[in-house]
Amino acid sequence: MNTLEIKNLNVTIDGQRILKDFSLTLPKGEVHALMGPNGTGKSTLAKALSGHEDYEIESGEALLDGEDIIGMEPDEIARAGLFMAFQYPSEIPGVTIANFIRAALTARLNEGETFRAPDFYKELYARMDELKIDRKFTSRFVNEGFSGGEKKRCEILQMAMLKPRYAIMDETDSGLDIDALKIVAEGVNKMRGPDLGILIITHYQRLLNYIVPDKVHVMADGAIVRSGGPELALELEEKGYESVTAEPAGASS
Amino acid sequence: MATTPDINIERDQGNFHYDTTYEYDAGVGLNDQTIDYISKVKEEDEWVHDFRRKALKIFRDKPTPTHWASKDLENIHYDKIRYYLSKGQRPSRTWDEVPEEVKNTFERLGIPEKERAYLAGVEAQFDSEASYSNMKEELAKQGVIFVGSTEGLMKYPEIFRKWFGKVIPIGDNKFSALNSAVFSGGSFIYVPPGVKVKQPLQAYFRINAENFGQFERTLIIADEGAEVTYMEGCTAPKFETTTLHSAVVELVALKGAKIQYITVQNWSANVFNLVTKRGLAMEDAEVKWIDCNIGSRLTMKYPGVVMRGEGARGEVLSIALAHDGQHQDTGAKMVHAADKTASNIISKSISIGQGRSTYRGIVAMPKHLKGCKNNTECDALLINTNSRTDTYPAITVRGEQNTVQHEASVSKVSAEQIFYMMQRGLSEEQAMSLSVNGFVNDLIREFPMEYSVELKRLIDLEMEGSVG
Ligand SMILES: Nc1ncnc2c1ncn2[C@@H]1O[C@H](COP(=O)(O)OP(=O)(O)O)[C@@H](O)[C@H]1O
Numbered sequence A: 001m002n003t004l005e006i007k008n009l010n011v012t013i014d015g016q017r018i019l020k021d022f023s024l025t026l027p028k029g030e031v032h033a034l035m036g037p038n039g040t041g042k043s044t045l046a047k048a049l050s051g052h053e054d055y056e057i058e059s060g061e062a063l064l065d066g067e068d069i070i071g072m073e074p075d076e077i078a079r080a081g082l083f084m085a086f087q088y089p090s091e092i093p094g095v096t097i098a099n100f101i102r103a104a105l106t107a108r109l110n111e112g113e114t115f116r117a118p119d120f121y122k123e124l125y126a127r128m129d130e131l132k133i134d135r136k137f138t139s140r141f142v143n144e145g146f147s148g149g150e151k152k153r154c155e156i157l158q159m160a161m162l163k164p165r166y167a168i169m170d171e172t173d174s175g176l177d178i179d180a181l182k183i184v185a186e187g188v189n190k191m192r193g194p195d196l197g198i199l200i201i202t203h204y205q206r207l208l209n210y211i212v213p214d215k216v217h218v219m220a221d222g223a224i225v226r227s228g229g230p231e232l233a234l235e236l237e238e239k240g241y242e243s244v245t246a247e248p249a250g251a252s253s
Numbered sequence B: 001m002a003t004t005p006d007i008n009i010e011r012d013q014g015n016f017h018y019d020t021t022y023e024y025d026a027g028v029g030l031n032d033q034t035i036d037y038i039s040k041v042k043e044e045d046e047w048v049h050d051f052r053r054k055a056l057k058i059f060r061d062k063p064t065p066t067h068w069a070s071k072d073l074e075n076i077h078y079d080k081i082r083y084y085l086s087k088g089q090r091p092s093r094t095w096d097e098v099p100e101e102v103k104n105t106f107e108r109l110g111i112p113e114k115e116r117a118y119l120a121g122v123e124a125q126f127d128s129e130a131s132y133s134n135m136k137e138e139l140a141k142q143g144v145i146f147v148g149s150t151e152g153l154m155k156y157p158e159i160f161r162k163w164f165g166k167v168i169p170i171g172d173n174k175f176s177a178l179n180s181a182v183f184s185g186g187s188f189i190y191v192p193p194g195v196k197v198k199q200p201l202q203a204y205f206r207i208n209a210e211n212f213g214q215f216e217r218t219l220i221i222a223d224e225g226a227e228v229t230y231m232e233g234c235t236a237p238k239f240e241t242t243t244l245h246s247a248v249v250e251l252v253a254l255k256g257a258k259i260q261y262i263t264v265q266n267w268s269a270n271v272f273n274l275v276t277k278r279g280l281a282m283e284d285a286e287v288k289w290i291d292c293n294i295g296s297r298l299t300m301k302y303p304g305v306v307m308r309g310e311g312a313r314g315e316v317l318s319i320a321l322a323h324d325g326q327h328q329d330t331g332a333k334m335v336h337a338a339d340k341t342a343s344n345i346i347s348k349s350i351s352i353g354q355g356r357s358t359y360r361g362i363v364a365m366p367k368h369l370k371g372c373k374n375n376t377e378c379d380a381l382l383i384n385t386n387s388r389t390d391t392y393p394a395i396t397v398r399g400e401q402n403t404v405q406h407e408a409s410v411s412k413v414s415a416e417q418i419f420y421m422m423q424r425g426l427s428e429e430q431a432m433s434l435s436v437n438g439f440v441n442d443l444i445r446e447f448p449m450e451y452s453v454e455l456k457r458l459i460d461l462e463m464e465g466s467v468g
């Protein structure tokens, strides 16, 4: 029950099959890394699971704590507890970060619950301090005019505030310098715990030095071809994708 | 949306209708007798009657301006409209005396409640005449006049006649001529020198009858150094047939005076809303139009300011929201007629689905003037690919001693942006609403508080209906 279980997912875009019988089980409390060369379908997986309408799910299941999220609207999936940190976050002109997160939290309130602004700001400032985001950013418009690193930190800030059950981080490390990378990693490590499962999508091993995963999966051509422990990431770094994916799937796990 | 106070209100707030009877009815269609009838029941002076007759002739002679404006104007059938419907010409001073169904109407629209909360005076017009009109006593003591047009022309001709039809002449356009022929209702306001009316005066225009035309006429005079804010709201039930609303609003700000005129137009989608609004600003005076058009089938409205005295200022801040089947054709006219005059136009339009927004602006700065300034900003937001927006700015600046700044932008709420927001848990409607609020926020911040809350709520209600 306490897993995000993806079973035999087949996804097409414009009639072209991108994910091919993709399966992966992410238990709550664990951090898994999904690695693979560009164009193998990592972002496709993230967006298809999030309910993006461009991605056609032909068959398969995605059970979030037992509930199949396939076919649900993106906002329903989000409120069910799946968060995605975007590889390319959108800008929202005129909407401040504080208002945006506030609206997202308000959308999660149950009947009879009210939004408590003082608690909200207290927590928001604490998380911003941890992620070394200047407090002035609360009144900046979401992602507008942000540097690549600021955008990624803002994604992690949202993740921290929205407290998902499962998070998919799509190339959060790309575009980050080493200092920003450490800050982001620290933020994520703080969130690690029994109530959160994290899938880190990356194609470099670098981030995994700071967020040490419980498992590493290697993806090629729309499916996982090998799974293993953290050492698999190092092997990839050393030998490259080609030689690693040449070995039969599951050989080292 | 999440960040505005949660007021529990039906989506089509104004979409209800009470059956009622009218003691006064000018019948269907427009002819000389229509005008004679209106003049007679209002017991008007002969000069007013003549004014109407002259106007009717001009209205008939002027072509419908379809060479530049929407062809949809051809769908107004003047011979099928009722031009005057009322229960009487004298408004009540207390809500208790207002006829039951009329009182219920305004209560449903929240007018008496707002009056108690923050207004200095209220006029509530039901079809052709005001049913209720009242102002705080202390303002009357200061010499402020706030009455309907009939009462204004009858009781205070020495004040109002001087400016009546002067800021907007009868023949300004076809619809100002129509209004001048059949006008009824609206507000006549006079604020004596130096009097600053702190709370807003409010007029509420309600159309209740089908096949009806409402033609209110408003004239506001702020004497030297006086200040006043006037707010108007309007709604109508949704009928299958078309309804016509054609008002004329004239503002006169004498030396050093300030007039702020705020409109929340939320007509139902069968209303043709063709309104002429212009203000005259004398030396160091200021006229500011805040104009929000959310409803109607076709709105044509270009509030203007003629800056006649040195140092005069004119401002138009406008928001237009066009849904499927709606065309908001709005803009501003700034006429600089003295040195060191300054004007500012900020226009934001939102087009959704098949909705269409048009901006038309005129800024005139003749060559002989010095030290004049204009700033114009027009921003359009498109909410799907079928939406349409047009901008026709005409800046006629002659002379090198003046400065003009013009910026325009068109942006879209993209599918990726909506997906991003939905991934955070917002419904599609909430995501749209938040985007639209983001687009208008910096402008709404300039508006008075009560008004910005109301406007945000209306936008949210509009967005609820826009998805699906
Ligand atoms: N929206 C889209 N439209 C068309 N093709 C797409 C779209 N998104 C991804 N693709 C294609 O799907 C494949 C996988 O892309 P993606 O999932 O982004 O890979 P990765 O994230 O692993 O680099 C690529 O061939 C890419 O061109």
Ligand SMILES: [Mg+2]
Binding pocket: A042, A043, A044, A087, A170, A171
């Ligand atoms: Mg990718």
